[in-house]
Amino acid sequence: MDSVLSIKDLKVVFSGFQALKGVTLDVGDREIVTIIGPNGAGKSTLLDAIVGKSPVAAGHVYYHGREITNRSPHEIARMGLGRKFQNPNVYNGLTIFENILLALKGEHGIFSSLTSKLTRAKKDKIAWVLDRIGLLDKAYMKVSSLSHGQKQWVEIGMVIAQDPSIILLDEPTAGMTSDETHLTGEIIKIISQDHSVVVIEHDMEFVKQIAQRIIVLHQGEKLAEGTVSEVQNNPKVIEVYLGRERIDVAA
Numbered sequence: 156m157d158s159v160l161s162i163k164d165l166k167v168v169f170s171g172f173q174a175l176k177g178v179t180l181d182v183g184d185r186e187i188v189t190i191i192g193p194n195g196a197g198k199s200t201l202l203d204a205i206v207g208k209s210p211v212a213a214g215h216v217y218y219h220g221r222e223i224t225n226r227s228p229h230e231i232a233r234m235g236l237g238r239k240f241q242n243p244n245v246y247n248g249l250t251i252f253e254n255i256l257l258a259l260k261g262e263h264g265i266f267s268s269l270t271s272k273l274t275r276a277k278k279d280k281i282a283w284v285l286d287r288i289g290l291l292d293k294a295y296m297k298v299s300s301l302s303h304g305q306k307q308w309v310e311i312g313m314v315i316a317q318d319p320s321i322i323l324l325d326e327p328t329a330g331m332t333s334d335e336t337h338l339t340g341e342i343i344k345i346i347s348q349d350h351s352v353v354v355i356e357h358d359m360e361f362v363k364q365i366a367q368r369i370i371v372l373h374q375g376e377k378l379a380e381g382t383v384s385e386v387q388n389n390p391k392v393i394e395v396y397l398g399r400e401r402i403d404v405a406a
Contacts, residue, residue, distance in 0.1 A: 158217070159184055159321050159351045160205070160236075165214035167197075167204050167375075174200045176375040177214065182321060187343065187352045189362050191386075192372035193396055198355045201372070202323050206238050207231045219320070237319030237350075241326045243306040247299040251290050251309055254298055255281045258313035280316070287345055288312040289338065304328075304335030308342060321351040328361055340364040371396060 160182040167175040175197045182188050190198050203209035205216055207228040216224045223231055232238075246254050259277060285291040288308040293301075298309055307327055314322055324343070328336040336358060343352055343365050356362050362369065362383065369386045371379040373396065379389045386392055 157184055158182060159186075159219060160353070161215075161217040161220075162201075162205070163215045163217070165201070165204060165216065166212045167200055167209050168212040174209075174375055175204065178372070178375070178377050180370055180377065180380070182351050182353055185347055185349070185351055187347050187354065187365050187367045188370060189354045189356055189366040189368070190370045190372060191356060191359075191362060191396070192378070195374075196372040197375040198372055199325055200375075202238060202325055202353070202355065205231075205323065206236055232317070232319075235318065235320045236323065237314035237317050237321070238323040239307075239310050239314050239325065239327060241329055243303070243310045245298050245306055245309050245313070248297065250295050250297055251285065251301075251312075252281060252294040254309050255284050255312050255316050258316040260316065260318045284312045284316050287315060288342055302332075302335070304331040304339065307331065307335075307339065311342065311346070315346065315350070319350060321353065322346065324352065324354045326355055326357065328356065328358055336361055337364065 158181040162178060162180050165175050165178045166173065178197070178201060190201065192198055200209055204211050207226050207230070211224050215222055218234060218236060223234065246257065256277065259280065282291060285294055288311055290305065290308060290312070298306060301309065311324070311327065328339050331339065340361055343354065346352055354365065366383055369381060369383060370377060371386060371392050378395065379386055379392045381389070
């Protein structure tokens with residue numbers, strides 16, 4: 156399996172506290188990798204380190220074989236790593252269509268993006284993105300009128316519009332209804348047809364829905380790795396994270 160993202164012995168230290176203690180993992184082309192673990196396990200710190208938001212004390216981050224360790228977040232984003240944070244960062248006063256237009260790769264500035272000529276290629280790309288996130292029929296609705304879950308989908312669409320080869324999602328279902336959570340899982344599976352996806356998540360039913368491979372972090376270290384079935388039956392994972400109740404993997 157060719158790695159889109161490769162992390163080798165990554166360490167992050169905050170004021171003497173080791174937030175990551177030598178984490179190693181790989182993400183393959185168009186693979187969905189889900190990262191789980193208790194609060195404080197280092198999950199968000201790992202994403203921050205990948206995209207240059209948190210300084211790496213030791214170890215390496217490679218993107219398509221090219222080292223990107225401690226590069227600026229802007230430079231890393233331009234290379235093709237897209238990240239969505241926990242809270243939706245969207246333009247509520249604009250339509251869904253306009254939000255995606257602003258995010259298109261190569262667009263710079265709100266005014267120039269909205270006033271420049273809207274080519275057929277741009278229209279087609281926006282329609283393609285909206286179809287991927289299930290909002291094509293709502294393209295001209297104001298974002299302010301959307302539900303919390305729909306706003307999350309708009310931001311996922313804004314990430315897709317930047318043409319990343321890998322998308323990092325930090326708790327994308329936080330605050331969603333059960334129906335929205337399920338639809339988000341289906342959206343992620345559609346996205347993975349063209350992109351690698353890394354998801355941090357707490358909802359184990361959602362993890363079961365999407366995960367091809369699970370990484371379990373605990374106290375800044377990788378505790379386990381494998382399929383849902385392998386992880387749910389791992390004694391160490393049961394002890395520190397899942398408790399005595401195993402994930403129900405029945406269909």
